[in-house]
Amino acid sequence: MEIKIMKNILDRNQNRANEVRELLAQKKVLMVNIISSPGAGKTTLLEHTCEALGARFRIGVIEGDITTDRDAQRLKKYNIPIVVINTEGGCHLDSHSISKVLGSFDLGNLDVLFVENVGNLICPSQFDLGETFKLAVVSTAEGDDKPGKYPMLFREARAVLLNKIDLIPYTNFSFENFSQDLKRINANVPLFQISCTKGDGMNGWYEWIGGQIEKR
Amino acid sequence: MEIKIMKNILDRNQNRANEVRELLAQKKVLMVNIISSPGAGKTTLLEHTCEALGARFRIGVIEGDITTDRDAQRLKKYNIPIVVINTEGGCHLDSHSISKVLGSFDLGNLDVLFVENVGNLICPSQFDLGETFKLAVVSTAEGDDKPGKYPMLFREARAVLLNKIDLIPYTNFSFENFSQDLKRINANVPLFQISCTKGDGMNGWYEWIGGQIEKR
Numbered sequence: 001m002e003i004k005i006m007k008n009i010l011d012r013n014q015n016r017a018n019e020v021r022e023l024l025a026q027k028k029v030l031m032v033n034i035i036s037s038p039g040a041g042k043t044t045l046l047e048h049t050c051e052a053l054g055a056r057f058r059i060g061v062i063e064g065d066i067t068t069d070r071d072a073q074r075l076k077k078y079n080i081p082i083v084v085i086n087t088e089g090g091c092h093l094d095s096h097s098i099s100k101v102l103g104s105f106d107l108g109n110l111d112v113l114f115v116e117n118v119g120n121l122i123c124p125s126q127f128d129l130g131e132t133f134k135l136a137v138v139s140t141a142e143g144d145d146k147p148g149k150y151p152m153l154f155r156e157a158r159a160v161l162l163n164k165i166d167l168i169p170y171t172n173f174s175f176e177n178f179s180q181d182l183k184r185i186n187a188n189v190p191l192f193q194i195s196c197t198k199g200d201g202m203n204g205w206y207e208w209i210g211g212q213i214e215k216r
Numbered sequence: 217m218e219i220k221i222m223k224n225i226l227d228r229n230q231n232r233a234n235e236v237r238e239l240l241a242q243k244k245v246l247m248v249n250i251i252s253s254p255g256a257g258k259t260t261l262l263e264h265t266c267e268a269l270g271a272r273f274r275i276g277v278i279e280g281d282i283t284t285d286r287d288a289q290r291l292k293k294y295n296i297p298i299v300v301i302n303t304e305g306g307c308h309l310d311s312h313s314i315s316k317v318l319g320s321f322d323l324g325n326l327d328v329l330f331v332e333n334v335g336n337l338i339c340p341s342q343f344d345l346g347e348t349f350k351l352a353v354v355s356t357a358e359g360d361d362k363p364g365k366y367p368m369l370f371r372e373a374r375a376v377l378l379n380k381i382d383l384i385p386y387t388n389f390s391f392e393n394f395s396q397d398l399k400r401i402n403a404n405v406p407l408f409q410i411s412c413t414k415g416d417g418m419n420g421w422y423e424w425i426g427g428q429i430e431k432r
Contacts, residue, residue, distance in 0.1 A: 038253045038337045038366060039358025066338065068365055089368060091307065091338040119366070120338055121254045122282065122307040141357030141383065142255025149284055150254060150335070152305060167357065170386055172413070197388065 013127055017095035020102065020130025027107040029060075030216040031115060032209075033131035035153055037146075038119030040139040041163040043071045044196040046114055050078040052206050057111040057213050062101060064093040064118045071116060081105050092123040095130050112213045121146070125153035132216070133158035140164045141171060144178040151185050159190045161205065166195040229343055233311035236318065236346025243323040245276075246432040247331060248425075249347035251369055253362075254335030256355040257379040259287045260412040262330055266294040268422050273327040273429050278317060280309040280334045287332060297321055308339040311346050328429045337362070341369035348432070349374035356380045357387060360394040367401050375406045377421065382411040 024031050034042050050059055060081045063072040069084045076082070083101045085093060093115065105113065115131065117124040125134065136157035138146050141164055147154040154160065160182060168175070175193075182191065190208060194201035240247050250258050266275055276297045279288040285300045292298070299317045301309060309331065321329065331347065333340040341350065352373035354362050357380055363370040370376065376398065384391070391409075398407065406424060410417035 037255065037335070037358075038362055039355070066366060066368075070361060070365065089338075089342070091336070118338070119253070120307070120336060122305075122334070122336055123339065126305070139255075139357060141355060141380065142253075145286060146254055149286065150282060152282075164357065167383060167386055170383055 010126070013095050016099050017128035017130040020095055020099050021132075023102065024107070024113070024130065024132070027110070028216055029107050029110045030112045030213050031129070031131040032112065032212075033115045033117060033124070033129050033134045034137060035117045035121070035124045035134055035157075036119060036137035037121045037139070037142055040119070040137045040142065041196050042116045042119070042137055043074055045137060045161065045163070045194075046075060046116060047078075048196050048199075048202060049114070049206070049209065050075065050080060052202070053210060053213075054078055054080065056210065058109055060105050060110045060113045062093075062098065062113065062115045064097075064116055066090070066118060081110075087118055091118060091120050092127050093117050093129055094127050098129045111216070112209075121150045121153060125156055132212075136160045137163055140168050140173045143172075144174045145181065147178065147181040147185050154182060154185045154189070157186065157189060159192065159208065160186075162191060162193045163196055165193045165200055166198045226342070229311050232315050233344035233346040236311055236315050237348075239318065240323070240329070240346065240348070243326070244432055245323055245326045246328045246429050247345070247347040248328065248428075249331045249333060249340070249345050249350045250353060251333045251337070251340045251350055251373075252335060252353035253337045253355070253358055256335070256353045256358065257412050258332045258335070258353055259290055261353060261377065261379070261410075262291060262332060263294075264412050264415075264418060265330070265422070265425065266291065266296060268418070269426060269429075270294055270296070272426065274325055276321050276326045276329045278309075278314065278329065278331045280313075280332055282306070282334060297326075303334055307334060307336050308343050309333050309345055310343050314345045327432070328425075337366045337369055341372055348428075352376045353379055356384050356389040359388075360390045361397065363394065363397040363401050370398060370401045370405070373402065373405060375408065375424065376402075378407060378409045379412055381409045381416055382414045 063084045279300045
């Protein structure tokens with residue numbers, strides 16, 4: 001019985017996601033669904049990305065959070081359109097909540113809409129929001145075994161950002177273990193080794209995401 | 217409609233959890249439901265706890281994982297009873313899965329049963345497993361804002377382990393921010409600052425959990 005209920009919810013989510021995807025394609029807006037564990041660095045990534053690409057592209061952000069608007073507050077200084085969705089305990093965003101808030105954006109004046117999903121490596125990967133693609137962010141401090149243990153997100157991601165590489169010397173993280181695991185799950189996915197706070201590897205990310213926005 | 221379905225699932229979960237709790241009380245087994253984000257250090261905590269307390273107490277472990285038995289493999293060397301529950305994509309353990317595997321343990325020969333829940337700071341805190349109490353583990357590398365942003369677990373936890381304190385010098389983690397957030401949510405919860413890999417603060421944890429097992 002539970003499976004059937006889940007299937008209905010997923011079907012309804014998929015239908016709405018398809019509508020969202022169609023609308024964004026019409027408006028020529030790239031939507032990036034950013035997924036990670038809590039504290040992997042999604043908001044810091046957005047801060048630096050707004051800083052680096054804000055003059056080149058028209059950026060909007062949807063901030064998914066269980067409660068509080070703290071992440072949105074951190075992005076206010078970039079003077080971009082931001083909408084917060086508080087899930088009030090919910091463990092992921094769904095296409096209905098995205099669809100509802102799209103009306104708050106002037107889509108004709110946007111190039112890219114970043115969606116910062118709720119911090120959760122599991123549930124968000126199961127709900128299509130109508131995004132152009134999913135982006136996986138994972139911190140080296142989480143250990144090198146995450147792709148193998150939480151394969152769903154890594155299988156679906158269009159790119160993987162391995163963040164906090166500056167912490168590797170202080171942990172037992174093995175890049176070899178991590179990349180072997182990842183290759184087994186998603187052989188050709190682009191992998192960026194970055195440190196949002198220290199700046200390492202960020203140019204490669206800016207170049208790649210800039211290319212994705214341009215070819216939307 | 218979704219709320220009603222969710223309530224039914226939670227009701228059924230609660231009934232089974234009550235049965236589990238009653239059985240464990242009869243058998244005098246303490247059950248600790250360990251919850252954290254992916255990679256906060258639950259398995260490493262269990263490794264060191266088995267090492268330190270294995271001679272004093274009879275320990276059993278239930279390993280909740282989406283897929284793989286990697287965490288269980290890491291604990292094999294302690295020669296303790298371990299059962300793996302693979303949720304096959306599921307984002308939390310529930311009381312039904314716990315109830316089913318309890319028969320695999322000789323409960324009359326156990327003092328404590330540690331349950332390592334699926335790595336997820338959200339969903340597991342909403343499902344009572346019949347545990348004696350929940351234990352929250354959080355890594356400094358996740359940032360100092362986690363109690364405020366993910367309050368459910370921190371509200372319910374009997375104790376909080378702040379792990380990876382050895383990484384603080386290399387991050388922007390503020391202990392003051394963290395503890396203020398936590399106090400607002402759960403004023404008197406015991407907080408242990410530890411590093412499982414470096415050993416800092418572990419004796420305080422062993423003493424506290426030893427006391428909990430003894431007074432079960």
